[in-house]
Amino acid sequence: MAEIQSVFSNYVVSEALLTKTLPYLKKTSKPIYARNVYSFIGYNYYNMYDYQNAILYHRKAFHLPGSSFKKTLILTDIILVYLAQKRYQEAAEILEILASKKITFKKDPQSSEKLYFEILNNLGFCYYNLKINGSLNLYNKSLKANLKLDNDFGLINNYKNLSNYYLISNPELAKEYAKKSYQRACKVNSATNKANSLAQLIKTTKGNDLKKYSLDYIKIIDSITKGRKQAKNQFSTIKYESKKDKEENFQLKAQKAENDLQLEKQKKRNIISYVIIFFSTVSSFALYFHLTSKVKKEKDKLIFESEMRISGKLHDELANDVYKTLAYAEKIDLSQEKNREQLLNILDTIYFRTRNISKENSPIITNENYNIALKEMISGYKTSDINIILNGFDLITWNKIEKNKKIILYRVLQELFSNMKKHSQATLVSINLKKDEKKLTVVYNDNGVGTNKKTTISKNGLQNVETRIKTINGNIIFDNNLEKGFRLTFSIPL
The missing domain is CATH 1.25.40.10 (Tetratricopeptide repeat domain)
Structure with a gap:
């Protein structure tokens, strides 16, 4: 310019x-x-x-x-x-x-x-x-x-x-x-x-x-x-027109998103096909994780076992919901508007649960766009009630960190945010990152209900966090002295 x-x-x-x-x-x-x-x-x-x-x-x-x-x-x-x-x-x-x-x-x-x-x-x-x-x-x-x-x-x-x-x-x-x-x-x-x-x-x-x-x-x-x-x-003029075009594009995208949502709700005639698609998606995820287990390296064995538990979640929860929905669809009279709306609501719930699990387990970008992917994942947990603060994120030279350690960091933060959203009732979360020559240190804080380490691990599923950190010889500290909220510090060797 x-x-x-x-x-x-x-x-x-x-x-x-x-x-x-x-x-x-x-x-x-x-x-x-x-x-x-x-x-x-x-x-x-x-x-x-x-x-x-x-x-x-x-x-x-x-x-x-x-x-x-x-x-x-x-x-x-x-x-x-x-x-x-x-x-x-x-x-x-x-x-x-x-x-x-x-x-x-x-x-x-x-x-x-x-x-x-x-x-x-x-x-x-x-x-x-x-x-x-x-x-x-x-x-x-x-x-x-x-x-x-x-x-x-x-x-x-x-x-x-x-x-x-x-x-x-x-x-x-x-x-x-x-x-x-x-x-x-x-x-x-x-x-x-x-x-x-x-x-x-x-x-x-x-x-x-x-x-x-x-x-x-x-x-x-x-x-x-x-x-x-x-x-x-x-x-x-070019600068003005460029700015104007950007504003118009944002408006069009918002309008398109609203139209897509309306169209999705109008597809009542495809209800049975919709159920079959979801069942196929669930089966595909289960098959994917089963086949992946055969080619995993020994070093990632513990991580893979954690992913298999997610596969079990797909089978036990979503598959069961799909079967129940099929049975429900066979019993009710779909010619009634009330019954069709009820079935659509059930399908929407299954769809969003499947999509969330898909996002949690999709392949992780580890190239030069890793920092963008990590930010997008974190921002996905931000809502009107939950504010997230990142400190030191842009000071990290991400391309100098090993691929497997990037994956571990991504999954650990994903697990922490998921646990926060489900259990902590937090409204403010902060992530502080600091890097020296030997390690990358991450401090997680939220202002939720708080809990002790034993309860945290057994009830909220944070055993996965501790397991992942240990697979790369990292250290993890749960702070049990807070009157309210939850703090966890972990370090990854570089």
């Missing part, structure tokens, strides 16, 4: 956007992000004629780790600021060092070639202004190479500098070089370069041609100004 604003000459807006990135630069180990941010800030200051700050941020970018080619690119940015300040001696000292050793960019050798001959051209420009011999030789060497590379942008500057060199000693030759610079600028259709080349042509031209080039110059400057204004307005 900052780069787009900079292209549209919105340098102040671009800088404001870049400033928002600064707190996050400390959280990444990759210097490319900080280097890009500092370079763009320096570029914005350069275009706002704040040369002191431009150099400051380019130097910040230069001191970050990077290849010789990248550091050379940053130095050329600093040299542009020096040239704008007419600090030709300081610019020449850096350019002489860069010109003495040719830096090669292996991924794109032609880019390093173009950069090298740009350095020679700029060094020639410094020599010319310092009245040091050798500027013409450097200009011609750079020109010859850029002609071979067909480097339009390099040739624009070559011809412009040569035109300026011959401005007094050979006006006709100066005019020819100015024309060539303008022709190359027209070829690449660069408005800024065309304006600069026309300015040079005006210096070398007299008579009718002078009037023609002057009018062209005024026209292109007006075009640039108008284009930038239009770009600013267009960008503002």
